Amino acid sequence: MQKNSKIYVAGHRGLVGSAIVNNLKAKGYTNVIGRTHSELDLLDQNAVKEFFETEKPDYVFLAAAKVGGIVANNTYRADFIYENLQIQNNIIHQSYLNGVKKLMFLGSTCIYPKNCPQPMKEEYLLTSELEYTNEPYAIAKIAGIKMCESYNLQYGTNYISVMPTNLYGPNDNFDLEKSHVLPALIRKIHCAKLLNEGKEEEVVKDLKAESIDEAKEYLAKFGVDGNRVEIWGSGKPMREFLWSEDMADACVFLMENRDFKDTYSVSEGANTTCTPTEVKNQEVRNTHINIGTGVDISIKELAETIKGIVGFKGELYFNTDKPDGTMKKLTDVSKLHGLGWQHSIGLTEGIEKMYQWYKEQS
Numbered sequence: 001m002q003k004n005s006k007i008y009v010a011g012h013r014g015l016v017g018s019a020i021v022n023n024l025k026a027k028g029y030t031n032v033i034g035r036t037h038s039e040l041d042l043l044d045q046n047a048v049k050e051f052f053e054t055e056k057p058d059y060v061f062l063a064a065a066k067v068g069g070i071v072a073n074n075t076y077r078a079d080f081i082y083e084n085l086q087i088q089n090n091i092i093h094q095s096y097l098n099g100v101k102k103l104m105f106l107g108s109t110c111i112y113p114k115n116c117p118q119p120m121k122e123e124y125l126l127t128s129e130l131e132y133t134n135e136p137y138a139i140a141k142i143a144g145i146k147m148c149e150s151y152n153l154q155y156g157t158n159y160i161s162v163m164p165t166n167l168y169g170p171n172d173n174f175d176l177e178k179s180h181v182l183p184a185l186i187r188k189i190h191c192a193k194l195l196n197e198g199k200e201e202e203v204v205k206d207l208k209a210e211s212i213d214e215a216k217e218y219l220a221k222f223g224v225d226g227n228r229v230e231i232w233g234s235g236k237p238m239r240e241f242l243w244s245e246d247m248a249d250a251c252v253f254l255m256e257n258r259d260f261k262d263t264y265s266v267s268e269g270a271n272t273t274c275t276p277t278e279v280k281n282q283e284v285r286n287t288h289i290n291i292g293t294g295v296d297i298s299i300k301e302l303a304e305t306i307k308g309i310v311g312f313k314g315e316l317y318f319n320t321d322k323p324d325g326t327m328k329k330l331t332d333v334s335k336l337h338g339l340g341w342q343h344s345i346g347l348t349e350g351i352e353k354m355y356q357w358y359k360e361q362s
C-alpha cells in the first residue's frame with residue numbers, strides 16, 4: 001500500500017474499523033475513506049455498486065458486519081446470517097468488478113468447531129460441527145473465507161482473511177442485551193458500583209433513563225443492583241481477549257506484508273506455496289490467519305478482574321439459565337507470531353484503559 005493509496009474501511013466507526021482508521025493515519029496513510037451506515041447501507045447491492053464505481057478504492061478493509069454477543073447471536077439468527085452474507089457478498093464482488101488491488105476480510109474464531117483441539121490452528125476449519133448459539137454467524141464468516149479464496153483462484157484477486165479472537169476497546173458495543181461479555185460486564189459492574197454509592201444521577205445519565213426508577217428496573221432485568229451483579233452462564237468458559245488497537249495494528253501489518261499466495265498451503269504434503277494460476281487441480285487450504293494473544297481466562301476470573309478494576313464491593317453471581325457457548329476457543333497464533341507480529345496490550349492493562357475511556361464518555 002502506498003501512503004496515498006485510496007483505502008476504504010467498511011465499518012469505519014465500529015470497534016475494529018475505527019481502530020484501523022486510527023492505525024492507518026498514524027502510519028502516514030493519507031487517503032482513508034469510510035461511509036456511515038446511514039450514508040451507505042451495505043445491504044443495498046445497487047448502492048454498494050455505485051459507491052465502488054464512483055470511489056474506485058485501491059484497498060479495502062471489510063470490518064463492517066452484524067456483530068453481537070452470545071445471546072444476540074442466538075436470538076437474531078436470521079439477521080446474523082442474512083446481513084453478514086449480504087454485506088460481504090456486496091463488498092467482495094464489487095471489489096472484484098472494480099479492480100481493488102487487495103481486500104482484507106474479517107472473520108471470527110467462532111468458525112472453528114465447538115470441540116476443537118486447543119489451541120485452534122487454521123487447519124482445524126470445517127473438521128467438525130460448530131457451536132450452535134452462533135452457527136448462523138459462523139457459517140456466514142466461513143462463506144466469506146471461501147468467497148475470498150474462490151475469487152483469488154478463479155479471478156487471480158488478492159483477498160486475505162483474518163480470524164480474530166474476542167476483541168474489546170474504545171467504541172465497543174455496551175448494550176447489555178446485544179454486546180459481548182467484556183463491555184457488558186464493565187457497564188453492569190460500573191452501574192452496580194454507582195448504585196451502591198448512592199450516585200443515582202450518574203446511573204440515570206449512563207443509561208439515558210427518564211428516572212432512577214426506570215434505570216433500576218432496566219438494570220434489574222440484567223440482574224444488577226447496588227449489591228449484586230449477574231454473570232451469564234457458569235463462569236467456567238475460557239475466553240481470549242485482544243485489545244482493539246492491537247487488532248488494528250495486526251490488520252494493517254498483514255495488509256502490508258501478506259498476499260493470498262503467501263497464506264495458503266496446497267494439497268497434503270505440498271511443501272511450497274504457488275500462485276493462484278499455478279494452483280489448478282490442487283486442494284487449497286488454510287487461506288486465513290488467526291489474530292489473538294494466545295492467552296485465555298475464565299469468565300469468572302474476567303468478572304473478578306473487572307470487579308477489582310471498577311472497585312465494586314458487592315457480590316457476583318452466576319445465572320446458569322444463560323448459555324455458556326463454546327467452553328474454550330484459544331487461538332493458535334504461531335502463524336502470526338512467525339511473521340513477527342505480537343500483541344502489546346495485556347488484559348488487565350486493556351480493561352483499565354477501556355474503563356477509563358468508558359468513564360470519559362459519560
Ligand SMILES: NC(=O)C1=CN([C@@H]2O[C@H](COP(=O)(O)OP(=O)(O)OC[C@H]3O[C@@H](n4cnc5c(N)ncnc54)[C@H](OP(=O)(O)O)[C@@H]3O)[C@@H](O)[C@H]2O)C=CC1
Binds near residue numbers: 040106107
Ligand atoms: N467484536 C469482536 O469481539 C469481534 C469482531 N469480529 C469481526 O470484526 C469485524 C468488526 O467487528 P466490530 O468492530 O466488533 O463490530 P461493530 O459492530 O463495532 O462495527 C461494525 C460496523 O459495521 C457497520 N455496519 C453494520 N451493518 C451495516 C450495514 N448494513 N451498512 C453499513 N454499515 C454497517 C456498523 O455501523 P452501525 O453500527 O451504524 O450499524 C459498524 O460501524 C466484524 O467482521 C466482526 O465479525 C471478529 C471477532 C471478534
Ligand SMILES: C[C@H]1O[C@H](OP(=O)(O)OP(=O)(O)OC[C@H]2O[C@@H](n3cnc4c(=O)[nH]c(N)nc43)[C@H](O)[C@@H]2O)[C@@H](O)[C@@H](O)C1=O
Binds near residue numbers: 134165180322
Ligand atoms: C467474538 C465471539 O463472540 C460471541 O461468542 P462468545 O465469545 O461466546 O460471546 P460473549 O462475549 O457474548 O460471551 C462469552 C461468554 O461470557 C458469558 N457472559 C457472562 N456474562 C455475560 C454478559 O453479561 N454478557 C455477555 N454477552 N456474555 C456474558 C457468556 O455466557 C459466554 O459464556 C459470538 O458472537 C461469536 O460468534 C464470536 O465471534
